[in-house]
Amino acid sequence: MVVRVFPSILEAARDASKEAADVIRRALDSRGEACIVAATGNSQLEFLRQLRQQPGINWERITFFHLDEFVGLGPEHPGSFATYLKEHIVERFQPGHFYFINSLAKPHDECVRLSQLIRNKTVDLAFTGIGDNGHLGFNEPPADFTVEEPFLVVSLQHATRLQQLRTGNFKRLEEVPQQAITMSVPQIMRSKQILTLVMGEHKQEAARNCLEGAVSPRCPASVLRRHPRNTWYLDSSASALLQGTVVGSKRPNDAD
Numbered sequence: 001m002v003v004r005v006f007p008s009i010l011e012a013a014r015d016a017s018k019e020a021a022d023v024i025r026r027a028l029d030s031r032g033e034a035c036i037v038a039a040t041g042n043s044q045l046e047f048l049r050q051l052r053q054q055p056g057i058n059w060e061r062i063t064f065f066h067l068d069e070f071v072g073l074g075p076e077h078p079g080s081f082a083t084y085l086k087e088h089i090v091e092r093f094q095p096g097h098f099y100f101i102n103s104l105a106k107p108h109d110e111c112v113r114l115s116q117l118i119r120n121k122t123v124d125l126a127f128t129g130i131g132d133n134g135h136l137g138f139n140e141p142p143a144d145f146t147v148e149e150p151f152l153v154v155s156l157q158h159a160t161r162l163q164q165l166r167t168g169n170f171k172r173l174e175e176v177p178q179q180a181i182t183m184s185v186p187q188i189m190r191s192k193q194i195l196t197l198v199m200g201e202h203k204q205e206a207a208r209n210c211l212e213g214a215v216s217p218r219c220p221a222s223v224l225r226r227h228p229r230n231t232w233y234l235d236s237s238a239s240a241l242l243q244g245t246v247v248g249s250k251r252p253n254d255a256d
């Protein structure tokens with residue numbers, strides 16, 4: 001794992017987009033296509049803007065998978081992740097294919113469908129963020145680090161539903177769904193490379209817990225420290241509580 005800290009979101013996003021573009025170009029050179037897992041959230045916004053400026057990528061050759069979504073929230077709802085992904089990825093990049101999670105389908109059947117779609121795919125790159133409670137995708141604590149299925153139905157914690165209420169996309173807490181579909185932790189970890197973007201003061205504690213606490217299901221995104229190719233991009237405010245993290249290089253006890 002590599003942790004990189006930048007004075008501003010803009011600078012972090014610029015470097016993250018360069019790393020993403022290098023990975024995508026390499027996949028296109030070797031296989032003629034690339035497959036990416038896409039997250040949502042504020043931490044991704046500037047990164048996605050910068051990524052669109054990167055030259056030499058034929059986006060028609062790219063397939064995206066949707067990382068996580070609320071159960072039962074229609075794709076037109078402002079809080080649905082499909083709305084975000086359409087605006088910030090589909091309309092902007094016009095990729096060859098985007099596999100959306102169908103939030104209105106029967107959740108278990110939808111997981112089976114998505115799991116079949118991704119099972120034999122090489123995923124070159126995953127964009128991830130972390131939740132205020134350390135969740136990864138919507139894998140809430142305690143997360144299952146060993147489950148076989150690539151997609152799961154999960155119950156959302158109160159803290160996560162409050163985080164969603166704060167986005168302003170829901171009027172009341174009761175409107176925030178209680179369940180979600182998420183890519184599982186083992187499936188996220190099968191991505192060849194993972195970029196983790198964490199921006200803003202409100203992520204300070206989550207960043208410290210994930211990077212400096214134990215690697216444990218109680219802090220789901222801490223599992224990323226076991227991935228051989230994972231880079232964290234933080235702005236200085238998100239990194240403010242880090243003490244033991246060696247910025248810009250690998251931690252001695254992590255996978256290399």
Ligand code: GLP
Pocket residue numbers: 039040041042043044067068128129130131132136137138163197198199203
């Ligand atoms: C939600 C999503 C996560 C995402 C997180 C990031 O919680 N379920 O998949 O990683 O938001 O939030 P932000 O980008 O605002 O830091």
